[in-house]
Amino acid sequence: MHNRNRLKLGLFGMNLSHGLSATRVPERWDASWDHNVAAAQIADEAGIECLVPVGRWRGYGGETNYEQDSFETIVWAAGLLAHTQRITVFGTVHVPLIHPVLAAKQCMTADHIGHGRFGLNVVCGWNPSEFGMFGHTQDPHDSRYERGQEWLEIITRIWDREAPFDYHGRFYDLHDVLGAPAPWGGRRPIIMNAGSSPAGLRFAVRNAELMFDQPGLIAEGRKRIPEIRRMAREYGRENIQVFSHAYVVCRPTRREAEEYLHYFAVENAENEAIDRLVSLALGNTQSMNPEQLKSARRRFAGGYFGEEIVGSPDDVAGKLKWISELGFDGLGINFVNFVDELPFFRDEVIPRLEKMGLRERP
Numbered sequence: 001m002h003n004r005n006r007l008k009l010g011l012f013g014m015n016l017s018h019g020l021s022a023t024r025v026p027e028r029w030d031a032s033w034d035h036n037v038a039a040a041q042i043a044d045e046a047g048i049e050c051l052v053p054v055g056r057w058r059g060y061g062g063e064t065n066y067e068q069d070s071f072e073t074i075v076w077a078a079g080l081l082a083h084t085q086r087i088t089v090f091g092t093v094h095v096p097l098i099h100p101v102l103a104a105k106q107c108m109t110a111d112h113i114g115h116g117r118f119g120l121n122v123v124c125g126w127n128p129s130e131f132g133m134f135g136h137t138q139d140p141h142d143s144r145y146e147r148g149q150e151w152l153e154i155i156t157r158i159w160d161r162e163a164p165f166d167y168h169g170r171f172y173d174l175h176d177v178l179g180a181p182a183p184w185g186g187r188r189p190i191i192m193n194a195g196s197s198p199a200g201l202r203f204a205v206r207n208a209e210l211m212f213d214q215p216g217l218i219a220e221g222r223k224r225i226p227e228i229r230r231m232a233r234e235y236g237r238e239n240i241q242v243f244s245h246a247y248v249v250c251r252p253t254r255r256e257a258e259e260y261l262h263y264f265a266v267e268n269a270e271n272e273a274i275d276r277l278v279s280l281a282l283g284n285t286q287s288m289n290p291e292q293l294k295s296a297r298r299r300f301a302g303g304y305f306g307e308e309i310v311g312s313p314d315d316v317a318g319k320l321k322w323i324s325e326l327g328f329d330g331l332g333i334n335f336v337n338f339v340d341e342l343p344f345f346r347d348e349v350i351p352r353l354e355k356m357g358l359r360e361r362p
């Protein structure tokens with residue numbers, strides 16, 4: 001994650017059935033363990049920087065029960081770290097669902113398995129039906145981030161070997177906290193966050209080395225990113241990385257790519273699940289306005305309202321260049337089927353990015 005590539009790449013969402021694409025097509029992502037390992041190893045060898053899972057506890061329904069099956073992300077990361085050599089693998093952890101003393105140790109276990117390649121994506125939560133399963137009521141919006149601040153403070157103090165310590169906060173009251181081992185090589189895992197409401201953004205710039213910005217706002221990057229960097233500097237963070245998210249459909253010709261997009265994301269969209277996801281998101285986040293969400297069924301079918309990157313290898317590389325020029329350091333991408341589609345992307349798009357000076361040969 002700290003290499004010199006101007007546009008870093010991550011695979012996003014492959015721990016979930018369907019990946020991120022809300023589609024009914026039969027070749028949709030079957031997130032079996034073997035498929036996850038296969039995709040991770042292709043990505044690792046191609047020099048892709050990271051794998052980012054989604055923390056998800058229940059599916060969104062529809063004919064194919066969109067995202068019903070999902071691997072728990074720290075266990076998933078530990079397994080993939082053992083099967084790869086270079087790539088950073090994130091765990092995506094819901095703050096209120098895992099006690100920080102436990103989370104600190106789970107992260108360290110994965111970090112040692114990967115010899116320092118584990119990353120922590122902190123999510124403060126938004127979906128009340130997931131919280132209900134644990135018997136929790138969600139905190140009011142901004143308090144989620146206040147809880148997250150305490151949670152992360154406890155974890156980083158454990159990692160920084162301050163233990164034993166007492167902690168008396170609003171959300172946690174802990175005594176004689178211990179937690180070893182320290183991070184592999186003495187360096188904390190990279191921390192990521194995707195909050196983007198005013199409270200969420202402040203939490204991200206204060207704590208994260210990598211901020212995952214809302215994909216719906218990608219075109220505003222040129223204005224947003226300097227502001228994000230300015231806010232981060234208020235907390236002494238000079239080198240915050242800003243990522244966004246896109247789904248990729250790359251085929252030999254633009255026409256083939258557009259036809260495939262129409263087939264999976266329009267004709268075979270999993271609309272019942274999309275509508276459920278949209279109505280849940282509308283009620284529980286402050287990050288997208290209702291009109292934006294309602295008009296975006298196709299982008300949800302492609303992958304979580306991601307930016308759409310569809311076309312020939314030249315088209316795809318050109319759009320990635322545009323995203324880099326907006327100021328983004330990297331992009332999490334998803335495909336309908338990671339194992340089927342990643343090799344073409346590796347062979348046709350990544351070399352173009354290298355020629356454009358956006359990436360170096362691994």
Ligand SMILES: Cc1cc2nc3c(=O)[nH]c(=O)nc-3n(C[C@H](O)[C@H](O)[C@H](O)COP(=O)(O)O)c2cc1C
Nearest residue numbers: 054055092123126194195196197200212285286287
């Ligand atoms: C790229 C990206 C990845 C996210 N991953 C997850 C996730 O895995 N699990 C989850 O519950 N929320 C996830 N979220 C939701 C955010 O953590 C956050 O709750 C949401 O963006 C609302 O932010 P806000 O509270 O600042 O409005 C993700 C959001 C984005 C943009």
